[in-house]
Amino acid sequence: MAYVLAAATRTSLPARADDPPDAARGMLAQVGDQLVAFGSEDGGAPLAVSDIPPHSDVVLAWPLDTARRVARNASRLNLIILMHFDPSSLSGPETARAANGIVAFTAVCSHQACWVTDWLSSKQLLQCPCHQSEYDLRQGGKVVSGPAPRGLAGLPLKVADGKLVVAGPFTDRVGGQKL
Secondary structure, three states: OHHHHHHHHOOOOOOOOOOOOOHHHHOOOOOOOEEEEOOOOOOOOEOEHHHOOOOOOOEEEEEEEOOOOEEOOOOHHHOEEEEEOOHHHOOHHHHHHOEOOEEEEEOEOOOOOOEOOEEEOOOOEEEOOOOOOEEEHHHOOEEEEOOOOOOOOEOOEEEEOOEEEEOOOOOOOOOOOOO
16 A cells, blocks of 8 residues: 555655656755665665664665655665664763664765675674774774774764654765775
């Protein structure tokens, strides 16, 4: 039923090659955006706190323009990593940006803009598969080792009606080194 409604309104279907460009799809996360799972072709259902289990692997997400039901998935720079930690294990600044222990960061390495998606559970660090930079998400995404010149940009979150919502802009520039 929801798919039929979406097809009828055409507001939550993915863009097609012959569609006019939609600037909202390429914008970085905006305050008030919700988050949807990576791979959600039609924007999907907004992620809830319960969708991000504690001590699990990374969850990848796109920001969702809730007013238009458009996933901001036209740029690889928009991919977001979500992790759920015990709130007492987070640094002070990270606690302030987290929602119920869930932290959000850009999934784009600050070295050469590879997607950082490898969770090293034995070290409790996120690793870039391209050049092995390691990031500590509990400490604001800071670089622990590797060639990355700066930490991952964090994304402040809040919870509204049980759903994860962007509460502020990224804490730093998203993307790799400027050459």
